[in-house]
Amino acid sequence: MKSLSGYHGVVLDVDLSSGKINRKEIDPKDFRNFIGGRGLGIKLLWDALRKPGVDPLSPENPLLLMPGAFSGFPLPSASRTCVVTKSPITTPKKSKHKHASTITYSNMGGFFGPEIRFAGYDGIMVRGSADRPVYLFIDDDRVEIRKAQKFWGMGTDEFDRAFIDELGDRRIRSCYIGPAGENLVPYACIINTTARAAGRGGTGCVMGSKNLKAVAVRGSRQPDVAMHKRFLELLEESRKGFEGTPSTENWRRYGTGSALIWASDIGAQAVKNYREGTYIHADKIGGVAARRKIWQRDFACFVCPLACKKSGRAPLGPYAGIVHDGPEYETGTMLGANLLIDDMEGMMKAIWHGDDFGLDIISVGNVIGFLMEAYDKGLIDLDVLDGIDLKWGNVDAVIQMLHKIAHREGIGEKASKGVHYLAEEIGRESHKFAAHCKGHSLAAWNCHYRPTQALCYVTANRGACHLNGHSAEDQNSTALVDSTGVCLFAHRGYRENALADIMEAITTREWSSEEYSKAGERIYNLEKSFNFREGFRREDDVIADRFFEEPLTIGRRKGAVLDRGQFEEMMNAYYAERGWDSKTTQPSKDRLKALGLDFV
Amino acid sequence: MSEQEASFPKLTIRELFHPPLQDRRSFIKMMVIGGLTITVGGVVIPRLRFGVAHAESPQFSMILVDFNKCTGCRTCETVCGQYNHKAVVNGEQLLGLGNPYLSNIRVYSFNPDVDVPIVCVMCRDNPCIEACPVEEDEDGRRALYRDPKTLAIKNDPERCITCGACAEACRTQRVEAIVPNPKTNRPERMCTLCDGDPQCVKYCPYGALDHIVGGYIGGSHYGLPAEKIAKELIERWYGVKLGKGGARG
Ligand code: SF4
Ligand code: SF4
Ligand code: SF4
Ligand code: SF4
DSSP: OOOOTTSOOEEEEEETTTTEEEEEEOOHHHHHHHOSHHHHHHHHHHHHOOSTTOOTTSTTSOEEEEEOTTTTSOOTTOOOEEEEEEOSSOOOSSOSSTTOOOEEEEEEOSSHHHHHHHTTOSOEEEESOOSSOEEEEEETTEEEEEEOGGGTTOOHHHHHHHHHHHHOOTTOEEEEOOHHHHTTOTTBOEEETTTEEEOGGGHHHHHHHTTEEEEEEEOOOOOOOSSHHHHHHHHHHHHHHHTTOHHHHHHHHHGGGGHHHHHHHTTOBOBTTTTBSOOTTHHHHSHHHHHHHTEEEEEOOTTOSSOOEEEEEOOSSTTTTOEEEOOOHHHHHHTTGGGTOOOHHHHHHHHHHHHHHTBOHHHHHHHHHHHHHHHHTTSSOTTTTTTOOOOTTOHHHHHHHHHHHHHTOTHHHHHTTOHHHHHHHHOTTGGGGOOEETTEEOOSBOOTTOHHHHHHHHTOBTBSOTTSOSSHHHHHHHHHHHHHTOOTTGGGGSOTTHHHHHHHHHHOSOOOHHHHHHHHHHHHHHHHHHHHHHTOOGGGSOOOTHHHHSOOOSSTTTTOOOOHHHHHHHHHHHHHHHTBOTTTOOBOHHHHHHTTOTTO | OOHHHHTSOBOOOOOSSOOOOTTHHHHHHHHHHTTOOOOTTOOOOOOOOOOOEESSOTTOEEEEEOTTTOOOOOHHHHHHHHHHSOEEETTEEEOOOOOGGGOSSEEEEETTTEEEEEOOOOOTTOHHHHHOOSOOOTTSOOSEEEOTTTOSEEEOTTTOOOOOHHHHHHHHHSOOOOEEOTTTOOEEOOOOGGGGSOHHHHHOTTOOEEEEESOEEOSTTTTOOHHHHHHHHHHHHHOOOOOSSOTTO
């Protein structure tokens, strides 16, 4: 099969059960239709799982580590790796399939995805399950499954250093899980190169179910492009586009940390388990304070001009000595504002533990916020919490909970299953403040005054997702960006249509902007079709009653609350625009056909 | 540093803090909309100097790294690869696609976060050349020599016996900038200084690289390998000692 230029044409297919390693050739049509990254990932997942209800933790479920179509080229911020698999955390209200769950895709920065392409692959697919802990070592054509027993149980921070000692080359890039993934916490994450996480959807849990501690990659190759000269022009133009703009400067100075203050100011932050949108102490944990007290240096992902990662240390107080990155917006909100924690050093320590255990900080911050509220309201007592005094703002209690959850001990076992499970267990209307969609925790954005934020959450194919997009159009475009491997934050620094033009230079296939956005819609619809097949319906596209019933009591948006009628209307308009049945959310045959998804 | 060296007048190296904001007013405006008040100049980045440049050494030219500014983005690697490994497309010589594996500058990352770009530091006593066993030719050149035109270290493939002594000397005595090619054993990754227009300096988005011309660099970090530099930076920035596994106890 002759591959399309811009690609190697090969996905590395590793079966951990049999130890077989195979170079899986990819049909050029799949590259054209699904681009790479998230898009190619869902296509490979669809092909691998031919029936609904496969247990996400069974050997059958493949774990896909997907660089994008731009990965491996020096295009600004083309640094991401998208991890695609069937989620172990999401669940429909009802379904005839026992293990029904959604697709998940989770995106991480750093250097890992580009290195996969340097090694000569357009992706890595891990199937099966090893009978004891292993790691995967890839050095161009040399691929080995190696013993990882001695690393099992190790936190991600220590492992990051120990692994380099083992491998003997700092240029090797790796991704790995911590104890949470090993212990099959459904919202465990995968981490790469010092705490860049594929946080969401439980990718680390799937990795743990395969007994796979880590994947290490080194490469010396690169894909080719079709129109070399044109590519160089676009590369130069794209680099220039980032230079000296206020947005670039803001990213460099505060990363997403600046949002800790402005999101609170506009009433959009998750505060006190989503009860409020404004945190009066946001300035104590925000970017300006962090820059003054904590952050030492700025760090960038592969060829990124923004350097939004901030690393530092807690200089004083009981948490002195902690060295870590952040806070950034999501971690600072979920383990800060959402839990009413205003002690930045303590919060840093909690973030460090969360990352070290390999927990998704968003999900775990949401779960702990829910428990704090239930405890505050007297719905659960100290006994239920194994004696952990989960009062609002109690950092040490939060750290104890993180430990319990990562090891699934006592209350941690229950909490590891997510807020939807806890709400059922606790009952007494606690589901009204369980902030999740399809079992997946809401992220650090509140939606009391923004119906489109709620739409973004409830319609996301991986369960609640804050990056999904506030309209069908935005969602299609996000799916595309995730398929190129360009960072969603940074892609705005490219001029309009630049990504389509670059796709054209790489592949020679003509990419009109319509063709391009159709690809985004195609990807989104295939994900949706996967979920529909599992049994997800309109009744699953819902969000906690809190946002409709309990108006904000403080801040600029005091009094704001969602209106059910208006929200339903908006949802119906959304399904109509998508060409999905508004009762069942089933994509129409015609629309699927028009998108080239006849095989669904 | 000997006394004689120390007596050379110092060159000015660009100030070692973040470059001034290009458009401070619109930045402030943006932050105010976002509810932020910022103190202009309130952000203090500790300064560090990793070398002191000395004038009046016309025979030296080199790339200076400011570790304070480096974010580890590896843009330098890609542009080095692009310039020094060109592609011929339809008979036309064009920049390559920037495979970092081919780069002469290499960025090493550490945990806690420190990134250390390593490139030939153009040692004045060049241990690499000293180690080359090939006899000098009429121009006084061994198989590894300093090119008087570009001032960079060069290999003569005609005369090189691929013994690897040069790379070994660089590895054991300096920064491990040059390495033997895994197939031919010929030294590679010598910084070419890009014919006088260093691409890494030009494209580094963070201004972390400088081209020092007509001077040379001394100072405590000159010619140290990545591990040593990282160790010191980690101690300095984060206050922890780098040990095997478990730097922060
Ligand atoms: S381009 Fe500059 S900031 Fe990026 S790694 Fe190289 S020296 Fe560091
Ligand atoms: S010893 Fe290494 S760093 Fe020094 S001049 Fe030779 S190649 Fe460059
Ligand atoms: S490898 Fe070649 S250049 Fe290097 S020391 Fe040996 S002969 Fe000289
Ligand atoms: S000066 Fe040129 S050859 Fe030397 S490291 Fe920089 S880009 Fe590479």
